[in-house]
Amino acid sequence: MENIFRSDLFAGKTVLVTGGGSGIGLAIARNFGTLGARVVIAARDQERLIEAGQSLREAGIDAIELAVNIRDNDSVADLIEQLELQGIGIDVLVNNAGGQFAAPALDLSANGFRSVVDLNLTGTFLMCQAFARHCMNRKLPGCIINIVLCQANGLPGMAHAGAAREGVVNLTRTLAWEWSNLGIRVNAVAPGTIKTEALDQYDPVALQEGIDKLLIKRMGLPEEVAQSVAYLASPAAGFITGTCLALDGGEHLTGASPQR
Numbered sequence: 001m002e003n004i005f006r007s008d009l010f011a012g013k014t015v016l017v018t019g020g021g022s023g024i025g026l027a028i029a030r031n032f033g034t035l036g037a038r039v040v041i042a043a044r045d046q047e048r049l050i051e052a053g054q055s056l057r058e059a060g061i062d063a064i065e066l067a068v069n070i071r072d073n074d075s076v077a078d079l080i081e082q083l084e085l086q087g088i089g090i091d092v093l094v095n096n097a098g099g100q101f102a103a104p105a106l107d108l109s110a111n112g113f114r115s116v117v118d119l120n121l122t123g124t125f126l127m128c129q130a131f132a133r134h135c136m137n138r139k140l141p142g143c144i145i146n147i148v149l150c151q152a153n154g155l156p157g158m159a160h161a162g163a164a165r166e167g168v169v170n171l172t173r174t175l176a177w178e179w180s181n182l183g184i185r186v187n188a189v190a191p192g193t194i195k196t197e198a199l200d201q202y203d204p205v206a207l208q209e210g211i212d213k214l215l216i217k218r219m220g221l222p223e224e225v226a227q228s229v230a231y232l233a234s235p236a237a238g239f240i241t242g243t244c245l246a247l248d249g250g251e252h253l254t255g256a257s258p259q260r
């Protein structure tokens with residue numbers, strides 16, 4: 001996919017992408033790297049992360065891998081501490097790590113519901129808070145982009161994820177208010193169905209039914225998400241905060257297809 005941005009747009013900037021070792025997160029990291037940024041990719045699976053980091057370096061990108069479990073406050077604090085010890089300042093945080101499983105609401109155990117809220121909502125909050133403190137320490141502005149899900153019309157078959165991600169959209173607005181005085185812009189991107197390996201765990205028939213309902217009848221590409229995120233982090237979006245950009249072929253109008 002053609003990159004519409006200037007190749008030195010993020011020169012001198014460092015971007016931290018959670019879940020940057022795979023799928024959409026890796027595409028986001030690669031895109032920022034291609035536009036001149038140093039990228040830090042962070043997730044749990046070290047083997048996958050190192051492989052992803054190597055692929056970025058082979059493409060000439062300055063990339064660093066670090067471990068984090070965003071559900072664990074100590075792990076999040078440790079990530080930021082390691083960066084600060086190495087003298088690495090983060091300018092842009094992309095909260096991409098997340099996920100869920102499909103299950104009817106009546107079948108969800110309390111622990112299953114809690115684990116998805118914990119990952120997607122609490123984990124995102126912990127990363128945002130640690131980043132805002134990091135910006136305060138540096139006395140520099142910052143930018144947060146939260147990757148959510150298209151959940152505007154409800155998310156049948158994924159009640160936990162819909163609730164958690166709607167929570168992140170509201171959190172995005174609230175943090176935009178609270179941290180405006182720190183010069184931190186906070187926005188979200190809500191992708192619809194995006195072609196990544198992670199989709200293998202969903203019912204292909206249900207996915208196709210969703211695509212058939214769309215106004216733009218195809219899956220989105222990770223690179224399309226990456227370019228939207230780059231736009232929101234760029235000076236061109238300097239007047240934008242507290243928004244959620246739908247990147248979903250119209251799914252926010254047509255409604256989600258029930259997952260089974």
Ligand SMILES: CCC/C=C/C(=O)SCCNC(=O)CCNC(=O)[C@H](O)C(C)(C)COP(=O)([O-])OP(=O)([O-])OC[C@H]1O[C@@H](n2cnc3c(N)ncnc32)[C@H](O)[C@@H]1OP(=O)([O-])[O-]
Pocket residue numbers: 098099100101102103109110111112113115116119149192193194198199202259
């Ligand atoms: C259209 C699609 C668009 C979206 C695409 C994407 O998002 S792509 C991205 C796609 N990538 C991903 O989605 C990957 C991300 N997924 C994950 O990281 C994890 O699976 C997790 C956060 C969902 C749970 O993490 P965890 O370490 O806390 O897991 P744990 O093992 O400790 O279980 C906790 C509770 O959850 C329950 N439970 C778990 N799985 C299932 C299931 N399949 N079924 C039913 N229940 C399930 C489990 O039984 C337990 O409850 P119990 O028995 O004690 O009452």
Ligand SMILES: NC(=O)C1=CN([C@@H]2O[C@H](COP(=O)(O)OP(=O)(O)OC[C@H]3O[C@@H](n4cnc5c(N)ncnc54)[C@H](OP(=O)(O)O)[C@@H]3O)[C@@H](O)[C@H]2O)C=CC1
Pocket residue numbers: 018019020021022023024025042043044045046048068069070071096097098099100119123147148149150190191192193194195196197198199
């Ligand atoms: N593909 C799609 O259609 C859509 C995806 N999304 C969202 O976009 C994001 C990326 O999705 P995609 O690339 O497709 O799927 P992936 O499963 O490849 O990405 C999820 C990433 O999150 C990381 N992650 C999960 N749990 C944790 C944790 N506790 N701490 C740190 N990192 C964690 C994973 O790495 P590791 O396991 O190594 O920790 C992985 O890299 C997810 O939030 C997903 O829900 C939203 C809409 C649609």
